[in-house]
Amino acid sequence: MRLKKLLLINFKNLRQSEIALVEGVNCFVGDNGAGKTNILDAIYYLSMSKSAFTMTDGQSIMHGEDFFVAEGSYMTDDGRAELVNCSFSRRGGKILKRNGKEYERIADHVGNFPVVIVSPQDTELITDAAEERRRYLNAFLSQMNRHSMQALMRYNAVLAERNKFLKSSSDEAMLQIYDMQLSEHGNVVYQQRREIVERMQPLVALYYKVLSDDKEQVEITYRSELEQMPLEELLLRSRERDIVNQFTTVGIHRDDVIFRIGGYPLRKYGSQGQQKSFLIALKLAQYRLLAETVGEKPILLLDDLFDKLDMQRVERLLELVSGDDFGQICITDCNKVRLEDILSRASTKYNLYTVEGGDVLL
Numbered sequence: 001m002r003l004k005k006l007l008l009i010n011f012k013n014l015r016q017s018e019i020a021l022v023e024g025v026n027c028f029v030g031d032n033g034a035g036k037t038n039i040l041d042a043i044y045y046l047s048m049s050k051s052a053f054t055m056t057d058g059q060s061i062m063h064g065e066d067f068f069v070a071e072g073s074y075m076t077d078d079g080r081a082e083l084v085n086c087s088f089s090r091r092g093g094k095i096l097k098r099n100g101k102e103y104e105r106i107a108d109h110v111g112n113f114p115v116v117i118v119s120p121q122d123t124e125l126i127t128d129a130a131e132e133r134r135r136y137l138n139a140f141l142s143q144m145n146r147h148s149m150q151a152l153m154r155y156n157a158v159l160a161e162r163n164k165f166l167k168s169s170s171d172e173a174m175l176q177i178y179d180m181q182l183s184e185h186g187n188v189v190y191q192q193r194r195e196i197v198e199r200m201q202p203l204v205a206l207y208y209k210v211l212s213d214d215k216e217q218v219e220i221t222y223r224s225e226l227e228q229m230p231l232e233e234l235l236l237r238s239r240e241r242d243i244v245n246q247f248t249t250v251g252i253h254r255d256d257v258i259f260r261i262g263g264y265p266l267r268k269y270g271s272q273g274q275q276k277s278f279l280i281a282l283k284l285a286q287y288r289l290l291a292e293t294v295g296e297k298p299i300l301l302l303d304d305l306f307d308k309l310d311m312q313r314v315e316r317l318l319e320l321v322s323g324d325d326f327g328q329i330c331i332t333d334c335n336k337v338r339l340e341d342i343l344s345r346a347s348t349k350y351n352l353y354t355v356e357g358g359d360v361l362l
């Protein structure tokens with residue numbers, strides 16, 4: 001998938017921009033706060049129908065305005081032209097169109113225009129609670145297969161009902177019905193997540209090895225109480241406890257993804273550069289699996305290319321992503337000289353755009 005043209009109106013600090021992108025590497029340079037990350041976020045938004053950074057759609061509307069519009073003209077890997085138009089207004093909400101036709105359900109869009117973003121904010125995946133890692137897997141899975149979220153949504157709905165029920169009752173017959181439903185949907189989610197993490201593991205290890213020049217070994221594993229016994233049994237065993245606590249204390253809503261470096265927890269024992277390299281390896285693994293499954297090379301967004309990485313690792317990263325396994329790339333950095341220097345040494349062809357106070361100049 002390749003983005004040929006991006007049109008933005010009132011998207012964060014970008015009042016009106018029209019950006020023509022090239023097939024290979026697109027670089028956005030400019031000072032802090034210029035709008036570089038916002039451009040990448042607009043590209044992400046067109047694919048995921050939500051921002052990679054802000055919680056609500058309203059936060060992506062330029063201050064003092066009522067709406068934003070983002071439009072992307074794409075070319076698929078087999079040469080078809082596609083047009084995606086997304087607008088959001090404070091009054092009318094979100095409208096998402098593909099080739100002029102409005103989607104009935106916005107969820108049907110996710111995965112059609114695959115995208116992967118690497119940004120300094122990714123460190124939250126390491127430092128934050130398990131919920132953040134589950135959210136990441138969910139977003140990844142939703143791009144892989146748009147039906148993959150159904151089991152999770154049903155699970156969450158039953159879980160909410162069960163928790164509400166536990167506040168006022170301990171009726172065993174009713175709990176048994178909830179448990180059956182939770183097990184059914186929970187098992188599907190467990191299998192999906194475990195499978196995707198298993199498929200990621202060798203790729204994460206491989207990319208980390210390349211980035212670090214074979215310095216350390218890394219590992220990613222899915223952790224769930226369901227490894228010990230089926231969810232139905234777990235729920236039965238914890239029933240007494242759940243009744244006392246008045247909420248559900250076991251299930252896939254407590255699962256986690258474990259990151260390790262040299263056999264130790266990455267969060268405690270990884271340096272900042274090692275953690276960053278791990279996150280890049282994770283995202284590149286995601287990229288490869290998406291490309292394979294969706295059958296379309298995702299757009300790769302590298303925000304703040306030099307963030308925490310030494311020169312060698314940046315060079316290896318650029319070498320990796322300019323290979324045949326990767327497609328169109330958008331890079332941001334605040335130092336033009338540094339970026340041009342490393343790109344010319346990697347002999348990568350690229351286009352350079354200067355971003356200044358929300359304006360994009362070629």
Ligand SMILES: Nc1ncnc2c1ncn2[C@@H]1O[C@H](COP(=O)(O)OP(=O)(O)OP(=O)(O)O)[C@@H](O)[C@H]1O
Pocket residue numbers: 011012013030031032033034035036037038039059060061062063304334355
């Ligand atoms: N809804 C909004 N309306 C107007 N401006 C916004 C909005 N949201 C964010 N901004 C502005 O966008 C600017 C940040 O843009 P962005 O994060 O793209 O900068 P950047 O070029 O990536 O900078 P850095 O080099 O520091 O990463 C800030 O000045 C911020 O105030």
Ligand SMILES: [Mg+2]
Pocket residue numbers: 036037038303304332
């Ligand atoms: Mg930025």
